[in-house]
Amino acid sequence: MKNYKTDVLVIGAGPAGASAASLIHKAGLQCLIVEKETFPRFVIGESLLPRCMDLLDEAGMLDAVKSQNFMVKDGAVFKRGGETCTFKFSQQFTNGWPYTYQVPREQFDQVLAETVSALGVPILWQHAVNEVNFAEDGSSTSILQAPDGSEVSVSARFILDGSGYGRVLPRLLNLDEASSLPLRESYFTHVTGDKRPAGDAEGRIWICSLDDPDNAWMWIIPFSNGRTSIGVVAKPDYLARYPEDPDEKLRAIVNDNPNTRERLESASFCFPVRHIGGYSISVKRLFGKGFALMGNSTEFLDPVFSSGVTLALESANRAAKTAIRELAGESPDWQQEYVDHLMMGVDTFRTFVNAWYDDRLPTIFYSPVKPESFQNQICSVLAGYVWDQENPCVRQHARAVDAIAQACSQGSDLKG
Template identity: 45%
Template sequence: MNKEDSMNAEVDVAIIGAGPSGAVAAALLRKAGRSVLVLERQHFPRFSIGESLLPQSMAYLEEAGMLRAVVEAGFQYKNGAQFVYRDQASAYDFRDKHSKGWGTTYQVERAVFDDLLIRCAMEQGADVRFGHTVLAMKTGDAPVLDVIDEAGTQYQVHARFVLDASGFGRVLPRLLNLEAPTRLATRAAIFTHVRDGIPVEAHDRNKITVAVHPEHRDVWYWMIPLANGRSSVGCVAEAAFLDVDEAEREEKLRTLIQSEPTLNRLIGNAPFLMPVRHIGGYSANVEKLHGAGYALLGNAGEFLDPVFSSGVTIALRSAHLAVQTLERQLNGEVIDWHAHYDAPLRKGIDTFRAFVERWYSGKLQDIIFTPDQTPAIRRLVCAVLAGYAWDETNPYVADAARRLDTLHEACMLRD
């Protein structure tokens, strides 16, 4: 038997990508007794952005049998978000929210977090191949993947179904020409890690800080305290605002940090711990999140914007919904993937989108920084910020765009 033949595989489910959605989907499928092969182009641990989780995601980690490993890993505890603009500040405690469920979570170094999750999936019996790249896919009732490893050996994977959890790699949207326009503007981010050295009494490390540029309200920063005295810090703006040569990125980010009063006070001169990175054009969409023999998870299907840290939560929610739907199909039911997966997942994505769009228009910023906010309404908004974007008992989920616009009008009348 040659090497190619020995690497060929027949499995119930092939998963492209070993990030959070792929790892959780693999673990859930193994719990159901399915054979799973995960194909990951990179080697773990590897750097990734998206370090601030939302409490909603904890339920999916628990469901996948990963909660204890995450809790014991020593990540930075998180209980909310603080928003700042010039001399205004507004903090949301995720434990004081409308929706039932987790109110706390963690801020994580994704290299460690992602590696932890896929190792948990491997311990549950998932076969994971690092350094393997999917070249092509034959769709249909018996999908086939053409794969190549780093030694150049090509082989095939025959599966009953394929889940694309490739994140920003967007393997199947690229290979199958599934891309669709996104309504969001083309934005970019520059970011790094700093040795923050912030005294405990000077700042609440249990909350992400989202700061608005003092002169440009569509430009914002994140500061995410991590364990061991590090923080992730970055700036998001329309691509042209951050369009500098690679050699100038460090100076650009340092200048931007020092132009925002809160961040300047906390980390204005903090040493950068790695080269300043850039990511652009990350907002993405597809017409459908499923097709003949496959479904798209997380960022492989749609990515909105990092402002509310929704990426990992959407990824884990997609894994949960896709596995629920796929299990029914593998058990012999005729499944309408649009009704059982696509539409329910997009409901929460559309909720987040309504919040993101109004953040950049300034309406949501006006709401967040309105003084003397009504506690009941504040808890409803807080629930979405905590990731509960699928809880339709919340009017800011059931009818997000109209409700936010009406709330904004009321806030402006109060002024």
């Protein structure tokens, strides 16, 4: 059996895997990426948050991303019937990036993979990690299936698992845990013929609330290639009210809502509607001797605030840096340096996701009495700056959201 030897085996060439590999390589360690598919490949998750720009920059990938002329996203627009709430990333609490991009993931992920490959990191395409055996010292031997069906092995000092929805190590080490969030599903496609707003507003994501007590919603994400990504996220009982055929279902949901109908009435679907369900998942632990999980192989919450790629890049950044220290003979505190840091951001988003579905956030968003200071603090969370402890909506996320929602619902005069 052919054997590769490396310091760090990175599983998956998505945003988590590619950015982690870049940092490992820059630190002078050997790194090998193993990717099950060939790129370009479709994956959902197309709206970035401004925090991604810092992380792409640190991974040495921002210039390559900028050269792609992706659609500039300078904010997010929430719509409920005739009400609109716009967040502009130039008006936020944290001193962060005022914009980011809307990215067709087949193109974005390919650029990241090409960038890390150009640095000299080898990528084994169409090789799937099927088995991993750890020795007591944390070193490992992984068995991969090559495209011709043969087996290949990789000996590594450390594994960073960025296998996303493949969840390689959580599956093999029995680390999966049920999410506390209820089951939701998504139907989505790309369209042409979307009637976009003019000027800077063209690139903003739209999150449209649907007529549903559980706050089902639709996204509209415009790309610079003329296509627009659209999708619905809802509980199964809401979706069951519409035709069974996925294309007919999404078309009927679009037509049932005034905001999506108006914008998408002449839109044509570019490919048959796809479906994904049960994507919210948690995990028992994020690291162990000789490995750490990153990105979607950790915990995935919900797509409503487009936090997935941001959390993938942040976790990759932290996991790679902590692994670099460990491989240099230091004894990093993985719980504190990796898990506690990552969960600070995840928990802030968790509060916001819960507050979206239990109506506290829509109450805040559409309140006429919300002061600008709260708008800016919330905007920084929506921009992905969920590690800025100066921001009260991060530092005390649960209390802050509760207090602002209560005051908004009572129409009290809030002070920033």
